[in-house]
Amino acid sequence: MTPTLLAPLGLVGLAALAIPLIIHIARRNESRTVQFAAMRWLEARPRPRRRVRFDELWLLAIRLALLILVALWLAQPALFGVTDDRPVVAVTPGLSPGAAPDIEGARRVWLAPDFPDLASPAPPAPVNPISLLRELDARLPPEASLTVIAPSILDGVDAERPVLARSVDWRVVEAPSPAEVDPPEPPQLVVRHDEAHAGGARYFRAVAAAWTEAGEPAFETAALDARLPNTDSVLVWLASGPMPDRVVGWIEGGGAAIISDEIAIGGRGEGVWRDDDGAQIAERYRLGSGSALRLTRALEPQSFPQLLEPEFPDRLRALIAPPPEPARVRAVDHAPLSGAAPYPLPPLEMRSWLAVLIALLFALERWMATRSRRAIAA
Amino acid sequence: MSPLELPPDLRGRLRGLEIRPRGRAVLAQAGAHASRNRGGGMEFAQYRAYERGDDLRRIDWRLYARSDKLFVRDAERESPVAIWLVLDASASMAQADLRRPDWSRFDAARRMAAAIIDIALRQGDRFGVAIETVSGPVVITPGGGAGHRDRAFSALAGLAPGGAAAWGRDVAALGERFGRHDLIVLISDGMDEDLIQGAERLAATGREVALIRVLTSDERDFPFDQGYRFVDPETGADLLGDGRALRDEFLRRFTAARAALDERLDACGVRHIEHFLDRREDEALRALFSRRGGA
Numbered sequence: 001m002t003p004t005l006l007a008p009l010g011l012v013g014l015a016a017l018a019i020p021l022i023i024h025i026a027r028r029n030e031s032r033t034v035q036f037a038a039m040r041w042l043e044a045r046p047r048p049r050r051r052v053r054f055d056e057l058w059l060l061a062i063r064l065a066l067l068i069l070v071a072l073w074l075a076q077p078a079l080f081g082v083t084d085d086r087p088v089v090a091v092t093p094g095l096s097p098g099a100a101p102d103i104e105g106a107r108r109v110w111l112a113p114d115f116p117d118l119a120s121p122a123p124p125a126p127v128n129p130i131s132l133l134r135e136l137d138a139r140l141p142p143e144a145s146l147t148v149i150a151p152s153i154l155d156g157v158d159a160e161r162p163v164l165a166r167s168v169d170w171r172v173v174e175a176p177s178p179a180e181v182d183p184p185e186p187p188q189l190v191v192r193h194d195e196a197h198a199g200g201a202r203y204f205r206a207v208a209a210a211w212t213e214a215g216e217p218a219f220e221t222a223a224l225d226a227r228l229p230n231t232d233s234v235l236v237w238l239a240s241g242p243m244p245d246r247v248v249g250w251i252e253g254g255g256a257a258i259i260s261d262e263i264a265i266g267g268r269g270e271g272v273w274r275d276d277d278g279a280q281i282a283e284r285y286r287l288g289s290g291s292a293l294r295l296t297r298a299l300e301p302q303s304f305p306q307l308l309e310p311e312f313p314d315r316l317r318a319l320i321a322p323p324p325e326p327a328r329v330r331a332v333d334h335a336p337l338s339g340a341a342p343y344p345l346p347p348l349e350m351r352s353w354l355a356v357l358i359a360l361l362f363a364l365e366r367w368m369a370t371r372s373r374r375a376i377a378a
Numbered sequence: 379m380s381p382l383e384l385p386p387d388l389r390g391r392l393r394g395l396e397i398r399p400r401g402r403a404v405l406a407q408a409g410a411h412a413s414r415n416r417g418g419g420m421e422f423a424q425y426r427a428y429e430r431g432d433d434l435r436r437i438d439w440r441l442y443a444r445s446d447k448l449f450v451r452d453a454e455r456e457s458p459v460a461i462w463l464v465l466d467a468s469a470s471m472a473q474a475d476l477r478r479p480d481w482s483r484f485d486a487a488r489r490m491a492a493a494i495i496d497i498a499l500r501q502g503d504r505f506g507v508a509i510e511t512v513s514g515p516v517v518i519t520p521g522g523g524a525g526h527r528d529r530a531f532s533a534l535a536g537l538a539p540g541g542a543a544a545w546g547r548d549v550a551a552l553g554e555r556f557g558r559h560d561l562i563v564l565i566s567d568g569m570d571e572d573l574i575q576g577a578e579r580l581a582a583t584g585r586e587v588a589l590i591r592v593l594t595s596d597e598r599d600f601p602f603d604q605g606y607r608f609v610d611p612e613t614g615a616d617l618l619g620d621g622r623a624l625r626d627e628f629l630r631r632f633t634a635a636r637a638a639l640d641e642r643l644d645a646c647g648v649r650h651i652e653h654f655l656d657r658r659e660d661e662a663l664r665a666l667f668s669r670r671g672g673a
Contacts, residue, residue: 032606037470037569038597039610041632042624044617053604 002080004347010074013067020063024054059368066361073354078347083141090136091118091149094125099149099173111136111148128156133336137164138343150331151175157329165342170335178328186211187256187321188218188233192226197238197260200299203307204236204258210313231255231290234320238299239263252288256320259294269294272319281306282319293320381488382531384496388489391660397497397667399459399561399586425449459559460504460520463491463530464552466566466573467511469611471539473567475594475655476601483592484539486655487565490590491534493659494563495527506560507533508552512541515548517555542612549576556585564589568639568650578646588649588666591639595656597632600625 005011036042054060089100090111097118100108108118111132116123126132133148140146147169155178189208191201201221208219220229224239228246231254237247240262251257259265269283272293281304285292297304306312317323384392428437428448436450471484491507498505499522506520507530516537518530549572556562562580566573568591581587596602602621609616636652643650653662 032604033609033616034476034602034606035470035473035611036596036608037473037567037611038628038632039608039613039615039617040569041628041635042608042617042619043627043631044619 001082004078004080005072006076006078006347006349008075010076011071013071013074016067016071017064020060020067021054024056024060059365062361062365062368066358066365069354069358069361073351073358077350077354079350080345080347082348083143083345085141085143087145087147088136088140089118089147089149090115090133092126092129092151092154093123095149095151095173095175097122101147101149101171103147106147109136115139126156128158129154130157130162130334130336133162133168134164137166137168137336137340139345140166141345142166142342145169147171148336149173150334152331153177154329154331154334156327157334158327159325161334162336163340164336164338165340167338168336170331172331181328184323186218186317188220188229189236190229190233191219191221191236191238192224192228193221193236193238194224194240196240197299200238200260201236203299207313207316211317234258237263248287251290251292253290254288255290257290257292258316258320259292261294261296261298263294265292265294273315275306284319380535381485382492382535384489384492388493388658388660389496391658392493392496392663393500395497395660395664395667396501397461397494397503397561399559424452426452459561460506460557461494461498462506462508462520462556462560462562463494464508464510464562464564464566465491465534466543466564466570467509467537467539468543468570469512469540470567470569471592472611473594475596477595478655481655482539483567483594483655484537486592486653486659487590488534490565490592490653490659490663492531493663495530497663498522499524499527505530506555508555509533509537510543510545510548511537512543514544515552517552519555520557520560543570543573545570545572545576549573549579553580553583553585556580558585560585562587565592566590567592574639574642577643577648581646581648586649587647588651589643590662590666591650591652593652593654595654598654600628 084107087103087106089103089106089108091097091100091108092111097108100118109115110118110120110123111129112123112126113132115132115136129150137146142165144166146164146166149171150173152172152174186208189204189211191204193201205217205219205221208217212218218233224237224244228235228250231250235247235250235255235257236259237243237257238260240260242264243259247257265285267285269285271280271282272284273280273282275281280296283294283296285294295304299307301308306315425438425441426449428450432450438449438451441447441449465484465487467484471487472482474480474482474485495505502522504520504522505526507516507518509516516533518526518533521529553576562585564573564577564587566589568574568589577587577589600621602625604622605618605620607616607618640650649666651662651666653659
């Protein structure tokens, strides 16, 4: 257990100790005048060495202690090495608390933000249980063993098996499988083109057809002045010159658009797609809360051979409306590995305890300073 | 409470107290200092039955004509002895105790005077008052009776101590007003050398002098326990000092000075007593006047 100060500069506050000291001396210095007829017998001895004396020593002591505590509070005292070595049992919300095994002296928590005690009502299922698991691992001292009760199917995981600082007792409990999640529908492609670019629309019709597994592809094409779709759809703007304000407003309102190479657009685009030679194929512009993907080449196979490649629809979809990553795994296959470097544990902050102490001392100080019978009237 | 109003308990304790002049005065009055000498005087006191040997001229014939009995007009005879109260009203008399800042030496002196006047009234003695102020003495010539007491009280009530009294200048003038057998009671703090010398001179002329030294309990105990600026109220001289450091030496020196003064007063035959502000007035009076013949 090592006490330390996280913000030692707070100790500068100790300079304030001078204030009560001065208050309590100052009264002493202004000696009171008293009429004294028997002065003749008072010996005018050379002034004795000026001894600093303080009034109301107890009150002074309490005020000094109060200021010291406040300065300490500012300096954020903490204790390193105060750890809870008890084993921990974490239950994934959604499972019954009874699934937790009886481990002697174990701390039983929900695997949920802030790790509430298992006795509290079950929190909603975590969005990212593995992230919480990493956090829990990082919070525990190396000595504490960790047992995790996971449902047979884990949702919201990332692609890699977690690597923790300790080997985890990974227990999988049969649980009803979560509902099947349908893969998201591909977005509708809405093409708006002028006369010169009418030929480009067919490539996007092909893209929409490639995105659609069965049935009619979600595709629509019209002239430039046609109505703009909802922002759920992807707008393909094939024209030249600057975009009209309504299109810019549509994108800034959260829409995603694909624009052709002859569109003039301000700002710097972010290169997101290069061909094998490193030449730019597409760049992304952020406009408001939406984005525009500008294809830098004319929509002709001579200058844009990628148009004809089979992966073109998938590349385009990944750029414009990426499908979600797979996030569901069988818990048995996702048992955490051990071997990560342990995190340094955060020190135990003492501020809240100090605050209580400060409040108590302050109350005491006020009581002493305002009670009616003070040794010296203020 | 006004210093001139005697609290009932003090009045009660004063009842048993008498102010007696010393032997010399008693001898002069042929056996008793009975202030109430009945006899032929100006002031009517009472009728009493005629006894053999009474002066026929004092029989009230008109009363005899009415009642067929012989009565004698008895008259108050003025006591030949007066009690003079000489109060010091210099600035030092304004000093009060730390613990009781509203009760000054002068208040105690006035209460003492009121107590003596109370006794004098009861004994039928005449009393006079002289208050030594910075601008000279205020004198109420001796007289008797409640009316005279009220005159004396109104003079005492209207005064506040201040300045430095010139005892050396005024004692001689006062001395001429004191009768040969009068009892002179000086009420002061006794710290003025001229006052002591004046008392000595008065005593040397054969007058009976008593000195009540009114001291504060601060002068007895020196309870100052921190830094003070001590200011002499009459000279304005000041001394800064820590009470605790000054205490022992002051008490030693002041006690010695009091003892020396006691001896000096004893030597010249002045009766004297110390009265402290936190003590009862009758204690000092009892100690001063119960000593028969005085010290």
